[in-house]
Amino acid sequence: xxxxxxxxxxxxxxxxxxxxxxxxxxxxxxxxxxxxxxxxxxxxxxxxxxxxxxxxxxxxxxxxxxxxxxxxxxxxxxxxxxxxxxxxxxxxxxxxxxxxxxxxxxxxxxxxxxxxxxxxxxxxxxxxxxxxxxxxxxxxxxxxxxxxxxxxxxxxxxxxxxxxxxxxxxxxxxxxxxxxxxxxxxxxxxxxxxxxxxxxxxxxxxxxxxxxxxxxxxxxxxxxxxxxxxxxxxxxxxxxxxxxxxxxxxxxxxxxxxxxxxxxxxxxxxxxxxxxxxxxxxxxxxxxxxxxxxxxxxxxxxxxxxxxxxxxxxxxxxxxxxxxxxxxxxxxxxxxxxxxxxxxxxxxxxxxxxxxxxxxxxxxxxxxxxxxxxxxxxxxxxxxxxxxxxxxxxxxxxxxxxxxxxxxxxxxxxxxxxxxxxxxxxxxxxxxxxx
Amino acid sequence: xxxxxxxxxxxxxxxxxxxxxxxxxxxxxxxxxxxxxxxxxxxxxxxxxxxxxxxxxxxxxxxxxxxxxxxxxxxxxxxxxxxxxxxxxxxxxxxxxxxxxxxxxxxxxxxxxxxxxxxxxxxxxxxxxxxxxxxxxxxxxxxxxxxxxxxxxxxxxxxxxxxxxxxxxxxxxxxxxxxxxxxxxxxxxxxxxxxxxxxxxxxxxxxxxxxxxxxxxxxxxxxxxxxxxxxxxxxxxxxxxxxxxxxxxxxxxxxxxxxxxxxxxxxxxxxxxxxxxxxxxxxxxxxxxxxxxxxxxxxxxxxxxxxxxxxxxxxxxxxxxxxxxxxxxxxxxxxxxxxxxxxxxxxxxxxxxxxxxxxxxxxxxxxxxxxxxxxxxxxxxxxxxxxxxxxxxxxxxxxxxxxxxxxxxxxxxxxxxxxxxxxxxxxxxxxxxxxxxxxxxxxxxxxxxxxxxxxxxxxxxxxxxxxxxxxxxxxxxxxx
Numbered sequence: 001x002x003x004x005x006x007x008x009x010x011x012x013x014x015x016x017x018x019x020x021x022x023x024x025x026x027x028x029x030x031x032x033x034x035x036x037x038x039x040x041x042x043x044x045x046x047x048x049x050x051x052x053x054x055x056x057x058x059x060x061x062x063x064x065x066x067x068x069x070x071x072x073x074x075x076x077x078x079x080x081x082x083x084x085x086x087x088x089x090x091x092x093x094x095x096x097x098x099x100x101x102x103x104x105x106x107x108x109x110x111x112x113x114x115x116x117x118x119x120x121x122x123x124x125x126x127x128x129x130x131x132x133x134x135x136x137x138x139x140x141x142x143x144x145x146x147x148x149x150x151x152x153x154x155x156x157x158x159x160x161x162x163x164x165x166x167x168x169x170x171x172x173x174x175x176x177x178x179x180x181x182x183x184x185x186x187x188x189x190x191x192x193x194x195x196x197x198x199x200x201x202x203x204x205x206x207x208x209x210x211x212x213x214x215x216x217x218x219x220x221x222x223x224x225x226x227x228x229x230x231x232x233x234x235x236x237x238x239x240x241x242x243x244x245x246x247x248x249x250x251x252x253x254x255x256x257x258x259x260x261x262x263x264x265x266x267x268x269x270x271x272x273x274x275x276x277x278x279x280x281x282x283x284x285x286x287x288x289x290x291x292x293x294x295x296x297x298x299x300x301x302x303x304x305x306x307x308x309x310x311x312x313x314x315x316x317x318x319x320x321x322x323x324x325x326x327x328x329x330x331x332x333x334x335x336x337x338x339x340x341x342x343x344x345x346x347x348x349x350x351x352x353x354x355x356x357x358x359x360x361x362x363x364x365x366x367x368x369x370x371x372x373x374x375x376x377x378x379x380x381x382x383x384x385x386x387x388x389x390x391x392x393x394x395x396x397x398x399x400x401x402x403x404x405x406x407x408x409x410x411x412x413x414x415x416x417x418x419x420x421x422x423x424x425x426x427x428x429x430x431x432x433x434x435x
Numbered sequence: 436x437x438x439x440x441x442x443x444x445x446x447x448x449x450x451x452x453x454x455x456x457x458x459x460x461x462x463x464x465x466x467x468x469x470x471x472x473x474x475x476x477x478x479x480x481x482x483x484x485x486x487x488x489x490x491x492x493x494x495x496x497x498x499x500x501x502x503x504x505x506x507x508x509x510x511x512x513x514x515x516x517x518x519x520x521x522x523x524x525x526x527x528x529x530x531x532x533x534x535x536x537x538x539x540x541x542x543x544x545x546x547x548x549x550x551x552x553x554x555x556x557x558x559x560x561x562x563x564x565x566x567x568x569x570x571x572x573x574x575x576x577x578x579x580x581x582x583x584x585x586x587x588x589x590x591x592x593x594x595x596x597x598x599x600x601x602x603x604x605x606x607x608x609x610x611x612x613x614x615x616x617x618x619x620x621x622x623x624x625x626x627x628x629x630x631x632x633x634x635x636x637x638x639x640x641x642x643x644x645x646x647x648x649x650x651x652x653x654x655x656x657x658x659x660x661x662x663x664x665x666x667x668x669x670x671x672x673x674x675x676x677x678x679x680x681x682x683x684x685x686x687x688x689x690x691x692x693x694x695x696x697x698x699x700x701x702x703x704x705x706x707x708x709x710x711x712x713x714x715x716x717x718x719x720x721x722x723x724x725x726x727x728x729x730x731x732x733x734x735x736x737x738x739x740x741x742x743x744x745x746x747x748x749x750x751x752x753x754x755x756x757x758x759x760x761x762x763x764x765x766x767x768x769x770x771x772x773x774x775x776x777x778x779x780x781x782x783x784x785x786x787x788x789x790x791x792x793x794x795x796x797x798x799x800x801x802x803x804x805x806x807x808x809x810x811x812x813x814x815x816x817x818x819x820x821x822x823x824x825x826x827x828x829x830x831x832x833x834x835x836x837x838x839x840x841x842x843x844x845x846x847x848x849x850x851x852x853x854x855x856x857x858x859x860x861x862x863x864x865x866x867x868x869x870x871x872x873x874x875x876x877x878x879x880x881x882x883x884x885x886x887x888x889x890x891x892x893x894x895x896x897x898x899x900x901x902x903x904x905x906x907x908x909x910x911x912x913x914x915x
Contacts, residue, residue: 047504334833349847352814360853362838367829367859375853377812377844 006041006058010144010181010213022123025149028131032138032146039140048139051325051357052296056265057239062181062211064148065093069174071205076100079172079203083418086168086199087112093174094182094212095151109158112167115185116151125156129189133217133245139269142243145183145215152185152214157194159221166197166227166416173238175208186216190224190252197227199419202242202262204235211239218245220252222276227255229414231423234262243269248308250276257413258285258314259423260295261430267296274308274336281310286410288430289354291320299328299343303336312343315410317403318354319434326358330373334365343373348380348406350399350434399435404428463520469493472620475520479589479624482596492609492619499613505776506805506837507745509718512683519621519654581637583667584629588656591627598629602660606689606726606753614685615722618654622687625656630665630696639895641670655686661696663729668699670898684743686721694729694756701894703902705742713772716744723750724780727759727788735762736779737893739902741909744773749807751780754788754816761790764890766902768909769802769834778808778825778839783816783849794825795887798834799910805837812849819849827857828886830879830910880907 011033041058042049069092076090089112090100096114106112111125118126130149134142153169171184190196202212212234220226234240240263248254260266272281281301289295301310316324330341347356360373380402388398407427414420463474472493476486501512578585584595591599609619630636661667684706690698700723709716719742725734736750746769752761763779781790796804806825827836838855860882868878884891884903891899 337832347844349844349849351847354847355843355845357841357843359839359841360855361840362827362855362857363835364827364829364837364857365835367832367834369829369857369859371857373838373853373855375840375842376851377842378850379847 006054007036007144009061009063010183011036011147022119024127025119025123025130029147029149031136032143032149035138035143036140036147039143042140048298048327052267052294057211060179060209060211060239062179062239065095065176065180065182067176068095069093071097071100071172071174073100075205076170076172079170079205081418081422084166084168084199084416084422086166087163088168088170089113089153091152091169091171091184093180094171094184096153107161107163109161110163111154111156113154114151115154115187118154126154126187129187129219130217133219133247133273134215134243135245139243141213141241141267142215145185145213145243148183149185152187154187155196155198156187156189157191157196159191160193161191162195163197166199168199169201171200171202171212171214172205173203173208173210173212173234174205175210179209179211181211181213183213183215186214188216188226189219190221190226192221192249193223194221195225198229200228200230202232202234202240204238204262207235207237209237210235211241213241215243216245218247218254220246220248220254220279222250223252224249225253227415229257229419230259231419232260232262232266232268233426234266236262236264238263240266242267244271246270246272246281248272248274248276248279248281251278252276253280255282256284257410258283258297259410259414260285260287260297261426263295264292265294267298269298269300271300271302272310273302274305274310277305277307279308281308283310283312283314284410284413285314286407286427287314287316287324288427288434289316289318289322289324290430290434291322293320293322294325295323296325297327301328301330301341303330303332303339303341305333306335306337306339308336309340311341313410314345315406316345316347316356317350317407317431317434318347318356319350321353323355324357326356326360328359328373329361329363330371331363332366332369332371337366337368339366339369339371341369341371345375346406347375347377348403349377350380350403396435400428400431403431403435462518465518466515467493467517467519467621471519475621475623478520479592481589481592484596484600485592488604488609489620492616493621495609496613496616496620499616501613505747505807506803507747507774507776509745512718514617517683520623577637582631582634583636584627585640586627588622588625588627588658591658595629599627599658602689602691603656603658604689606691606724607687607722612722614720615687618656618685618687618722622654622656625658625686627657628659628667628669630661630667632662633664634662635665636667639668639670641672653682653684653686655684657686657688659689659698659700660691661693661698661732663694663696665693666697668701668895670701670895672703672705672898672901683718684720686723688721688723688750690725690734692725692727692729692732692734692759695731696729697733697735698725699735700725700737700750701898702736702738702740703898703905704738704740704746705905707744708742708771708773709744711771713744716773717742719743719746719748721748723748724753725751725761726753727756727761727785729759730756730785731758732756733760733762735764735893737764737890738766739890739894739905740765740767740775740777741905743775746773746775746777749778749780751782752790753782753784754790754819755784756788757785758787759785760788762893763790763792763794764893765794766797766887766890766906767795767804768797768799768906769804770799770909771802772800773802775802775804776807777804778806780809781811781821783810783812783819783821785816787818788816789820790822792821792823792825793889794823795890796825796827796836797830797883797886797910798827798836799830801831801833803835805839806855807839809841809843810851810853811843812846812851814845816846817848819846821849821851823851823853825855826886827855828883829857829859880910883907883910
């Protein structure tokens with residue numbers, strides 16, 4: 001079978017790294033190639049792509065980044081958050097760069113580093129874990145990622161380990177003559193009672209055109225706790241695809257804050273599945289969508305077992321000719337009694353030409369549940385604006401203040417402080433253009 | 436949850452309105468092709484343009500495949516095994532009630548719709564549709580004095596072709612969807628209402644539908660036109676006889692409201708839902724749409740859906756005129772193996788248009804239901820407002836309730852709100868009622884009625900009482 005038209009280039013063979021010699025991994029890659037061919041290019045008739053056309057993505061002719069990029073540490077400097085004290089993993093165009101990373105002082109029982117390296121040194125640690133959460137029936141872009149699966153971040157915490165500092169993943173894209181494609185693959189495993197904090201940051205080194213198609217699998221054992229913050233600040237021309245697969249064990253706790261500000265065209269798929277009772281999942285998000293930007297967020301929270309709690313809270317600010325799509329789904333399976341789920345999506349539309357399409361769905365098959373969702377779309381409150389103006393504040397500043405107030409609810413939840421400051425500054429900068 | 440034996444007995448009780456009246460029918464053999472469409476048109480004595488419109492619809496339908504996107508499950512329908520026309524034999528057409536087949540009148544009486552009494556007591560004009568031909572129309576003269584036309588659509592096509600022609604298919608064109616195309620090709624009969632400029636219709640208009648004769652799909656076509664400044668309230672209610680095979684019902688309803696006009700359309704639907712295993716029962720695949728063409732016009736849909744094996748309908752409003760208003764109030768009950776995928780579409784095109792959606796879903800037993808709604812604010816619809824509230828109540832561990840709202844906003848001055856909750860009847864509420872001496876059944880009935888009150892109060896009085904009764908009967912035994 002031939003691959004889906006438009007994606008032939010994406011499936012170019014990965015370089016002969018250690019993973020290429022593993023039978024089980026080759027089988028997974030081959031299955032993914034078949035799945036890509038079988039799926040074809042989804043059109044807007046398909047519900048998952050109803051509001052987002054892939055034609056702009058396909059027109060770009062992205063080619064996989066195969067040449068390793070050598071960067072001097074100074075080049076990375078402007079993209080660092082100086083006060084952020086973290087274990088640092090730096091990927092450039094999808095590949096781990098040891099020279100830029102900082103992994104000293106990891107406690108025993110913890111493995112943090114490059115996926116490619118671990119595939120070479122201890123593949124058995126990955127055999128039953130890679131693709132275990134994403135599962136065999138993968139969506140097109142996850143299958144494309146799996147087909148070329150090679151490098152990315154891997155973080156494995158043994159039972160009861162509590163990581164003292166956050167892990168900071170910086171994914172840096174460096175342009176070339178041809179528009180490049182990076183498909184990093186990340187795996188985070190927290191065994192029973194482990195605790196960790198992961199900060200994912202996606203940035204471009206230049207303002208160039210490139211594409212990132214990342215996949216992250218998170219496996220939380222019983223009582224594990226993961227704080228996860230994802231900051232997408234890609235370059236203004238970039239294309240960004242991200243799929244997050246999270247599996248929650250009994251009484252585990254997953255908290256994720258998703259900030260999406262960059263890229264010309266971005267799609268995020270967040271899939272959370274409860275497999276153990278009494279687990280808690282808290283998803284928050286903030287998106288800013290401006291001139292000619294498209295941002296598409298899909299959530300799929302699957303309550304398979306009783307007594308779990310999930311919160312989905314997403315806020316968006318739209319301006320220019322920006323367009324945002326929010327498609328959230330909460331599913332409560334037949335036996336998942338005493339589920340408590342609440343989904344909220346609030347949107348602020350600042351000017352004419354912006355568009356928001358939102359679809360918060362509930363699918364409930366159990367009766368003893370408490371589920372709700374709410375959505376609002378509106379402009380800035382003229383009365384609040386008037387109040388600020390009557391106190392001598394100019395219109396642009398007043399609008400910016402109100403927008404920042406709207407965003408603060410999500411921004412304030414970010415931590416550590418250095419990260420919060422960094423993101424708030426970026427958001428403030430963009431709102432300056434918007435208002 | 437345990438179910439007491441008494442309750443069990445009520446749950447398994449047979450459908451009260453189930454019976455087949457044995458009268459001779461003039462029925463076409465099963466199958467659908469140009470010949471059938473020509474035969475239907477000829478039997479109706481329709482003008483030439485109507486036959487052409489039907490044939491266009493048929494040719495378009497033949498290129499289409501049935502939609503599968505709704506969250507309902509049923510075996511594929513063999514459209515060639517359905518008979519597309521069935522008219523009760525009634526000679527040369529009755530001139531008064533005395534001439535109507537006594538068997539027919541008996542059917543109405545069994546359903547508790549004594550036409551004569553209703554005429555006298557409630558002041559409601561009844562255009563009763565028995566299968567496909569309108570056999571009784573009352574109070575026509577009184578309505579005529581007001582200038583209101585209320586008749587069977589086949590009659591309207593014969594008597595007022597120039598009035599019907601520009602409107603029929605203008606809100607729901609035959610290209611709209613699979614079942615609308617089918618209806619446009621083979622619709623048998625239905626209701627036509629025309630309210631002239633500035634007239635307030637002197638009474639509530641009502642049509643009782645009843646499906647009869649085995650294996651005949653019923654394809655109703657309703658067209659209501661309210662001219663500038665007029666008002667009309669229309670009531671639609673249905674029951675059906677018990678039968679084994681699934682029966683397809685694919686109606687199309689078109690409403691047109693001109694400047695300052697208001698149309699209120701209320702439905703109580705209680706068709707045969709199938710037996711405990713989900714066999715039999717009506718497939719209710721309906722396209723209902725209202726067009727607020729004029730400024731400040733208003734269209735309001737109210738529905739109480741308790742019957743049918745599958746309900747699949749989205750009464751919609753196109754808010755074209757500036758300051759026009761759309762409303763949708765719905766109570767849907769699914770129990771046994773019933774499935775419902777219902778909701779509304781509010782398409783805001785004009786400035787300062789507003790819409791309200793209140794949807795109450797009750798799922799019991801193994802019932803499955805979906806609220807599916809669309810609120811679209813077009814780029815030019817400045818100042819548009821929408822408020823949506825959709826709540827689901829779950830009774831029993833094997834039912835399911837889904838909410839799928841689509842909200843598409845292209846104008847920054849628009850304001851939309853959507854709220855939805857899903858829960859079971861709270862134990863606290865039940866305990867409170869029980870502690871004051873109410874039985875569990877009464878307590879549930881009271882709570883459910885409270886849950887639906889917002890919708891019921893939109894119904895005309897007679898309907899509200901009927902709907903409330905229907906709801907409590909529907910849910911009898913659903914709770915233990």
